[in-house]
Amino acid sequence: xxxxxxxxxxxxxxxxxxxxxxxxxxxxxxxxxxxxxxxxxxxxxxxxxxxxxxxxxxxxxxxxxxxxxxxxxxxxxxxxxxxxxxxxxxxxxxxxxxxxxxxxxxxxxxxxxxxxxxxxxxxxxxxxxxxxxxxxxxxxxxxxxxxxxxxxxxxxxxxxxxxxxxxxxxxxxxxxxxxxxxxxxxxxxxxxxxxxxxxxxxxxxxxxxxxxxxxxxxxxxxxxxxxxxxxxxxxxxxxxxxxxxxxxxxxxxxxxxxxxxxxxxxxxxxxxxxxxxxxxxxxxxxxxxxxxxxxxxxxxxxxxxxxxxxxxxxxxxxxxxxxxxxxxxxxxxxxxxxxxxxxxxxxxxxxxxxxxxxxxxxxxxxxxxxxxxxxxxxxxxxxxxxxxxxxxxxxxxxxxxxxxxxxxxxxxxxxxxxxxxxxxxxxxxxxxxxxxxxxxxxxxxxxxxxxxxxxxxxxxxxxxxxxxxxxxxxxxxxxxxxxxxxxxx
Amino acid sequence: xxxxxxxxxxxxxxxxxxxxxxxxxxxxxxxxxxxxxxxxxxxxxxxxxxxxxxxxxxxxxxxxxxxxxxxxxxxxxxxxxxxxxxxxxxxxxxxxxxxxxx
Numbered sequence: 001x002x003x004x005x006x007x008x009x010x011x012x013x014x015x016x017x018x019x020x021x022x023x024x025x026x027x028x029x030x031x032x033x034x035x036x037x038x039x040x041x042x043x044x045x046x047x048x049x050x051x052x053x054x055x056x057x058x059x060x061x062x063x064x065x066x067x068x069x070x071x072x073x074x075x076x077x078x079x080x081x082x083x084x085x086x087x088x089x090x091x092x093x094x095x096x097x098x099x100x101x102x103x104x105x106x107x108x109x110x111x112x113x114x115x116x117x118x119x120x121x122x123x124x125x126x127x128x129x130x131x132x133x134x135x136x137x138x139x140x141x142x143x144x145x146x147x148x149x150x151x152x153x154x155x156x157x158x159x160x161x162x163x164x165x166x167x168x169x170x171x172x173x174x175x176x177x178x179x180x181x182x183x184x185x186x187x188x189x190x191x192x193x194x195x196x197x198x199x200x201x202x203x204x205x206x207x208x209x210x211x212x213x214x215x216x217x218x219x220x221x222x223x224x225x226x227x228x229x230x231x232x233x234x235x236x237x238x239x240x241x242x243x244x245x246x247x248x249x250x251x252x253x254x255x256x257x258x259x260x261x262x263x264x265x266x267x268x269x270x271x272x273x274x275x276x277x278x279x280x281x282x283x284x285x286x287x288x289x290x291x292x293x294x295x296x297x298x299x300x301x302x303x304x305x306x307x308x309x310x311x312x313x314x315x316x317x318x319x320x321x322x323x324x325x326x327x328x329x330x331x332x333x334x335x336x337x338x339x340x341x342x343x344x345x346x347x348x349x350x351x352x353x354x355x356x357x358x359x360x361x362x363x364x365x366x367x368x369x370x371x372x373x374x375x376x377x378x379x380x381x382x383x384x385x386x387x388x389x390x391x392x393x394x395x396x397x398x399x400x401x402x403x404x405x406x407x408x409x410x411x412x413x414x415x416x417x418x419x420x421x422x423x424x425x426x427x428x429x430x431x432x433x434x435x436x437x438x439x440x441x442x443x444x445x446x447x448x449x450x451x452x453x454x455x456x457x458x459x460x461x462x463x464x465x466x467x468x469x470x471x472x473x474x475x476x477x478x479x480x481x482x483x484x485x486x487x488x489x
Numbered sequence: 490x491x492x493x494x495x496x497x498x499x500x501x502x503x504x505x506x507x508x509x510x511x512x513x514x515x516x517x518x519x520x521x522x523x524x525x526x527x528x529x530x531x532x533x534x535x536x537x538x539x540x541x542x543x544x545x546x547x548x549x550x551x552x553x554x555x556x557x558x559x560x561x562x563x564x565x566x567x568x569x570x571x572x573x574x575x576x577x578x579x580x581x582x583x584x585x586x587x588x589x590x591x
Contacts, residue, residue, distance in 0.1 A: 143562070150566050151569075151570075163577050167570055167586060171511075171521075177559075178528055179527075181527075184531075185534035185538065188548065189534065192538075192544055
């Protein structure tokens with residue numbers, strides 16, 4: 001409780017401390033020994049894996065029967081299963097992105113060391129979001145993540161599209177932070193507290209029809225809506241995805257969206273469960289809009305990065321279904337889907353990078369033409385990701401959608417589920433168009449793929465994840481269900 | 490003693506001006522300045538609440554300090570991005586920076 005500080009508390013945050021230290025070492029290396037690219041790559045991968053080991057070590061007592069969440073630094077930092085689950089997702093995403101970047105960065109001419117350092121800083125920010133026990137920690141984590149990503153988006157200094165992407169993301173991000181902050185300040189004024197538990201406890205006692213509370217809720221919804229690109233706050237996202245370096249786009253699509261979902265769950269379920277009735281209605285509408293607009297506009301895209309951007313908007317819509325359905329069933333489906341989404345989307349972006357060589361930019365759908373005849377294994381991997389994104393068995397995407405929809409049905413949201421099913425049918429059209437181009441299209445002369453081994457490893461890992469979770473979902477679902485407990489009252 | 494509502498009105502007006510600036514200004518630097526106004530409006534709110542809440546804590550003031558620090562970091566990165574952009578586009582007008590359709 002306030003005022004008590006125990007130096008041993010720092011040990012609870014050891015994974016973050018470790019990863020931040022590794023990032024600093026990489027940063028120093030990048031100017032002390034710029035030629036040692038291999039060191040920085042190895043160190044970054046080692047840092048991510050090491051953090052994963054520390055996390056699992058911290059998680060063992062939590063997942064045993066009777067293990068209870070730990071709260072340190074006067075309740076501002078939580079170590080619960082929910083936090084661990086999301087941190088593992090972030091680390092998987094970061095690892096995949098680093099593997100994708102190793103040979104991609106020299107290809108596009110990016111200074112290497114800083115890239116990894118900033119990527120790792122961003123991951124540290126995400127980990128703080130997942131562990132945030134009050135609004136201050138959550139906000140700092142959110143900004144650490146976002147500011148790092150602004151830089152990453154503009155990493156191709158001489159590329160106009162990359163400049164434009166960075167500017168758009170910066171302006172939208174800064175604006176949305178302002179909106180979130182105003183909501184936080186109102187919430188603080190109403191309750192006199194910043195901790196999620198304290199806010200929830202105070203909201204239980206005060207008059208909930210206060211218009212300021214409604215305004216705070218709307219502000220927070222709009223702010224987080226910008227961060228995770230809920231329609232109608234999604235306008236900037238396709239441009240940012242198209243302009244940013246592809247490895248960064250993958251990071252944005254997977255890790256940053258997952259972090260946004262974690263923040264959304266912490267704030268709305270942790271601090272405002274007493275006005276759930278109000279925000280459920282709001283998110284019902286937003287979910288339906290997000291799915292529909294994302295999928296319909298995706299059909300018209302020629303650029304695969306833009307198509308995947310709209311597809312990721314649509315997937316956030318699906319995730320919101322579980323959020324609306326609520327309860328243990330709905331939220332565990334959200335967690336499960338975030339994990340599934342990480343593998344399949346990272347895999348799809350890795351395929352885009354695989355296609356990029358000195359001569360071909362590889363970000364148009366036509367660039368995939370003839371891949372099925374010339375490079376059958378690569379094409380098969382892409383088909384697996386596309387099937388999973390659509391939600392067809394035996395892939396993970398099917399299981400994820402199945403849990404989301406069944407949670408919505410059992411919570412009584414039949415209409416929302418119906419809209420989602422129609423949307424899935426629409427999405428089949430544009431995902432399968434890519435597959436059709438791959439198998440029916442004519443391959444251009446000398447179609448070549450990147451020979452990068454780490455990139456191949458990333459694709460293989462993503463395939464393994466997508467199929468593994470699809471075929472053995474039970475184990476992963478159990479973890480997702482267990483991870484919800486730390487959050488729900 | 491000045492009632493708390495004065496501060497809240499000041500904060501709301503400042504926030505409104507900032508939001509209006511973000512939505513209407515076309516100069517990237519001016520948009521960043523408008524965002525700073527929004528953040529400072531939030532700071533006014535936090536400080537006022539921190540002073541006037543019945544069981545007053547310092548949480549609000551601490552939050553304001555963090556907001557100031559983050560705003561500085563954001564401005565540094567933001568200006569660097571605008572500078573890099575200016576080298577390639579020779580303009581900071583956001584209407585002209587439109588290679589990709591919105």
